[in-house]
Amino acid sequence: MRADLANVRFAEAADEPDLMAVARAVHDEFGLRDGNGDVLPFCENSARALIRAAMEPERAGTVAWIGVIGKRPGELEGSVCLLRGRHPLANTAYLSEFWNWAAPSHRYAGTRKTLVAFSKTFARALRMPLISGVMASGDEAQERFYARAGGERLGSIWAFHGELGVAQ
Numbered sequence: 001m002r003a004d005l006a007n008v009r010f011a012e013a014a015d016e017p018d019l020m021a022v023a024r025a026v027h028d029e030f031g032l033r034d035g036n037g038d039v040l041p042f043c044e045n046s047a048r049a050l051i052r053a054a055m056e057p058e059r060a061g062t063v064a065w066i067g068v069i070g071k072r073p074g075e076l077e078g079s080v081c082l083l084r085g086r087h088p089l090a091n092t093a094y095l096s097e098f099w100n101w102a103a104p105s106h107r108y109a110g111t112r113k114t115l116v117a118f119s120k121t122f123a124r125a126l127r128m129p130l131i132s133g134v135m136a137s138g139d140e141a142q143e144r145f146y147a148r149a150g151g152e153r154l155g156s157i158w159a160f161h162g163e164l165g166v167a168q
Contacts, residue, residue: 008118011055011066014073016048019066022079023047026099054081064098067118069111078102078111080119084128095123097132 011019024042031039054064063084070076081098097119102111116132123130 004114005118005121007069007114008067009069011051011068011079012073013055015066015068015070015076016051016055018070018073018076019051019068019079020044020047022076022099022101023051026101030099050081065122067115067122069106069114076103077106077109078115080115082119082122082130085131092129093126094129094131095119095126097130100132 024047027042027047028039031042033039050064051066053062054066056062065082067080067082068076069078078101080100083096083098084093085096086093100112100115100119102109102115119130119132
């Protein structure tokens with residue numbers, strides 16, 4: 001299946017309610033967990049600030065971009081959120097995929113594959129490496145998905161919980 005990048009557009013203000021629902025869904029499914037395995041509390045203000053920052057691409061110092069598939073607000077089929085990071089030892093900017101989400105009715109329609117292709121194209125345009133990963137333990141299907149999407153596996157992510165407090 002060939003990814004149709006023409007179906008992906010950058011998020012706009014009218015997408016905010018849908019994107020807040022996506023952020024909640026992503027958090028519920030893949031959010032960081034405490035020592036008991038419970039998802040850490042969702043922060044509405046932080047999610048809204050991230051989404052709004054991504055919808056201001058003309059702003060100097062943009063640190064986030066959100067691509068969406070859906071002809072109009074209220075009909076979101078999928079979304080990808082990309083964050084700009086900077087490697088502390090190399091002083092090199094990179095893009096990190098924060099989420100790649102497809103609505104349940106579009107999970108097998110190539111939506112996520114199209115969003116990965118969009119992310120790669122955008123990273124090339126910015127001349128930055130793209131880092132993607134799987135935050136769900138035991139999700140071999142997700143790992144196979146990213147292996148097929150290409151790129152080089154750099155390692156794994158480990159979470160040590162212990163006694164956690166929630167930083168404000």
